[in-house]
Amino acid sequence: MQIKLPFSRRREVTPETWTVCPSCESQIFNRQLERNLRVCPTCGHHFRMGIGQRIELMLDDGSFVEHDAGLDSGDPLGFHDQKPYVDRLEAARIKTGLREAAVWGIGSIEGQRVAIGLFDFHFMGGSMGSVVGEKLARCFEAALVERIPAIVVSASGGARMQEGTLSLLQLAKTTAPLVRLDAAGIPFISILTDPTTGGVLASFASLGDVILAEPKALIGFAGARVASGTVGEELPEGFQSAESLLEHGFVDDIVPRSELRPTLSRLLRLLPVAAADDGLQTTGDTRGWGPIGVLSGMAERFGTAVSETIGIEVEQPPADGSGPASRRPREDER
Amino acid sequence: MQIKLPFSRRREVTPETWTVCPSCESQIFNRQLERNLRVCPTCGHHFRMGIGQRIELMLDDGSFVEHDAGLDSGDPLGFHDQKPYVDRLEAARIKTGLREAAVWGIGSIEGQRVAIGLFDFHFMGGSMGSVVGEKLARCFEAALVERIPAIVVSASGGARMQEGTLSLLQLAKTTAPLVRLDAAGIPFISILTDPTTGGVLASFASLGDVILAEPKALIGFAGARVASGTVGEELPEGFQSAESLLEHGFVDDIVPRSELRPTLSRLLRLLPVAAADDGLQTTGDTRGWGPIGVLSGMAERFGTAVSETIGIEVEQPPADGSGPASRRPREDER
Amino acid sequence: MSEIVLSAEAPTAEAIESAWRRVQLARHPQRPRTLDLIALIFDDFAELHGDRSFRDDPAIVGGPALLEGRPVMVIGHQKGKDTESNISRNFGSPYPEGFRKAQRLMRLADKLGIPLVTFLDTAGAFPGPAAEERGQAEAIASSIKLMTGLQVPIVVVIIGEGGSGGALAIGVGDEVLALENATYSVISPEGCAAILWRAPESAPTAAAAMRMTAADQLELGVIDGVIEEPGEGAHADHAGTAAAVKQAILGTLGRITRLDTEALLTTRYARLRGIGLVRETEVASPQLPQEPSLRRRIGRLLRLPGVPRRPRWSEIWPSGEDADANEEGA
Amino acid sequence: MSEIVLSAEAPTAEAIESAWRRVQLARHPQRPRTLDLIALIFDDFAELHGDRSFRDDPAIVGGPALLEGRPVMVIGHQKGKDTESNISRNFGSPYPEGFRKAQRLMRLADKLGIPLVTFLDTAGAFPGPAAEERGQAEAIASSIKLMTGLQVPIVVVIIGEGGSGGALAIGVGDEVLALENATYSVISPEGCAAILWRAPESAPTAAAAMRMTAADQLELGVIDGVIEEPGEGAHADHAGTAAAVKQAILGTLGRITRLDTEALLTTRYARLRGIGLVRETEVASPQLPQEPSLRRRIGRLLRLPGVPRRPRWSEIWPSGEDADANEEGA
């Protein structure tokens, strides 16, 4: 089959070696684009980025260790639209070399350890199904247990339709650990990249203690396709841009890619994990979780309870009287 | 001195026996107005109401017992504008027969005991100085100690200028006990009547678990005079009405005076005080106050600490390990 | 490792027709709405208004109520009865301020220590520009977060359409029930069809593929019980429907109010944590010990032996004793 | 019972001139603003933006900072430097979303357990119709409430104008300090003059009558310390002013961070509870026991014997040891 090239014949280079910037329409050699962190050298347009590049950009060399790489999606609904879900998954795996749309692990930023989750939009539009949700929940739970900050770099079209409400419920599964991070005094930094929409934005991604965005990133609840499908209303230009979200109070700052690593390093120094070994109390909506919350945060703790009829067999809190919220340590004890 | 009557001569009655409704301009005999709870029988306009009438309207006959009736304002600034503050106070006392712009006490509504504070706008515009703030703080503290709901009926121009920042700080003095009411699970119902503005609205009056307003009541942060003095901007008509506040989400309901007593009775049944003898935890921004907060809530407890240099001698919480927030009782213990 | 895939085939015509019939019943104009059910179920109810920061959103209603004399907080989506009321209620699709009103009422329930009951009935959160501008995503996210940590028992009942994030925003509970003809989905069938089939007229097919009926949701472990509707369906018998819903709520509250706060929150976390299908393949994590078995992770989902599933409510209904036993509580 | 009235006479010309000079200095266009002081006082600072529900209000700034290497949260009103920046910052008069941003940052400080430092410098909360519509009163009220219960130490520094509720909304602290030429008032002198004198040109007289200078506020027990300004005043020496403010904050934090949470909150409550002049007259309450003495109630206010007042910060300044002793903390 003849592929129609989107470029005029006059240009002598082949499409494989250069890219046209969608913002300023200048031509950028691909090697130059990669060297420049996939940012247009002319206008600063931020191209989408893969997980591997993102890790190189953000984390100390060789510090990243992926966890739960073996998690793999099933097909709980037996879903089949124009082609079966399992085929779509397989195609995405081949196309991206990834097993799923997100990866999590532990690494360091200028020596400061973090639990980090990263999305790749190239894998089925970065959509969140059971496995993506599971990875993020484990990422947050690891931050809780290890008492290190959590960071998630989002790039997602939203919940994955092919897993139905199981995907929808990942919004709650990924959000529930954040209550425990609050109670434990562990910061969570959410980074929104192009595009972050739908269910990912409507859950953990909007709940960072600090929320950063890349310049001009598309960020919105209703993706353009969804909006056109359900409301039939055209969204104004630039409406869902990072810049608009900053103005409307949903983003703390817009950080160019070249500044991301130093900015994170600074924030990690400025937002220290609260002192360990206590049941911190906060005045936020997250108060009252004590050591039990922290200790029992790991998913495995719940395996048994989940398998039983709910409400019959659940681990009880330690009978040490500390209750769900013990005393915040004196300020001078820290 | 000849007083120019605002009424045309054609009308035969004297101004003392009837009143013109400012809304519909119909003439209402004063006796009829009083019988009708000072509501215009033609258009439903709610005239301002004194504390005594308010008590009769809301509380069970003879149930109200005023507390702290002896609290009296001093003149902490030696304030003197066109006449001395002390003279203004004296004039207000003579005019209204009240000692101050607010009264508090304990009474019952269809048998349900409440701690209730009431403003009278006729006393220096219902302005809040040290004594009004003190009375409201004691009202809330009594609700805390007795574990009964608190109700305040506001009618105020705001903080009393003649006591300067001492009046301003009454915003915090009257608000601080609400944190403890939250922690103790004790409801607070705020009733906004015409007019409720300025510092009273910018403190406890806006913080009711339920906020009711009388029809057409003027409710706003910046009183018309203040706004014209500082911004010079004309506020739109009807902008600060109870109806506008309902639409904008700041008021739970608008209740005609004739419905106020049954509405309150219903709400008190629907919003029960949480079970006693525990340090309730809530997920609100008010969590983490336990028995110590409740026990030490009374002003007198703090008399000594206040008299000392702050931070040196303060009552310590009981060493019973319950800490600032003890366990919420099991649901089935209630 | 065994393959979990059940049947990766296009839905049959029969399945499509059956699913679409349920979707239409869930959207039936005569179906009882939140305020209808509240009036029939509770002894008393006082609607409270406003988010305390921007607007009162009529697409969500709520307030304290008495259930057999015991106090609860009720919150639900509210669709209109006719064109006029549907316009004022935005067809039951909330703006961010609707979810923020809900959060305020949840905090009040928490303060007073009274259980929370929510009714889900929305096509979804409103996706228009003004809603975006005021933070639709943030409002849903923070509402979900609040519910996961709320220190009172929560019963959720899907009474009509359970539409995506707008439903889940008030739909995190200790037990989630659904009326027989209610639906629950990650996206509307029309939206799904538009995206995956690129043909909105494929909505019935999409509805079947997403397995959005109450029975499907029970199978998937997303909900915990199905409430049978009387006769032809809820639209034909409001009183009978309300009676069934009331019984279901009483039964559930009778169970979950026995848990202390720690157990309640731990179980709620576990419930959420266990939803979804995750397969553990041979690629071991480089540093972590071997993960526990798939069986434990997805026990709820797969009906493995020894993992009881909750049957229909009508089958296990406690003969009134359960509810009575709790009569003195709360 | 002795009479408390001090001097119910109109202010003298001298008092009026002196008060008005302070008001003008507090409003001096070259006076260091919050961001100026932050840059000079803290080792590092990351400004965070947004209320997470409507808008980022540039009239309030805030974010985490390092003070001698130790983390704190800083929040302050922000006036502009020139016409343009004053317009964008609304002359330092916040909208409701400004206070809601502040509340978000306060909750973050609370979550992380880091002390809160606030800088007050506003003519007042913006009183326009849009601010009313979005709940200016609610925003101030809820901000005050949050601060009274915040479980971290709070130091408040009035650096310029402390204007009414808009100042108090971020001004509830464990210790409240003020720069020598700062002012604190319940209403602007112009507003007070317009209402009580019915003549805005009487603002200087109103300023004197309200006793709004830092020294007056210390006398009244509303603030706990006055920070001397170098030379001609803060406007002439930003660096010197910042150094004095920094020392004052360090000293205060050195003291109040020694309290455990219970003592901190109890003391904060007591501090607020004790502000104001209340006289107990002979009309006894019908049912309550006799109230305790006036002396105990108003001890802070009246400088009774045995009630030490906090002198000027420059006089009691700990010789650096106090701050150093706490170096390992927080």
Ligand SMILES: [Zn+2]
């Ligand atoms: Zn470009």
Ligand SMILES: [Zn+2]
């Ligand atoms: Zn009338």
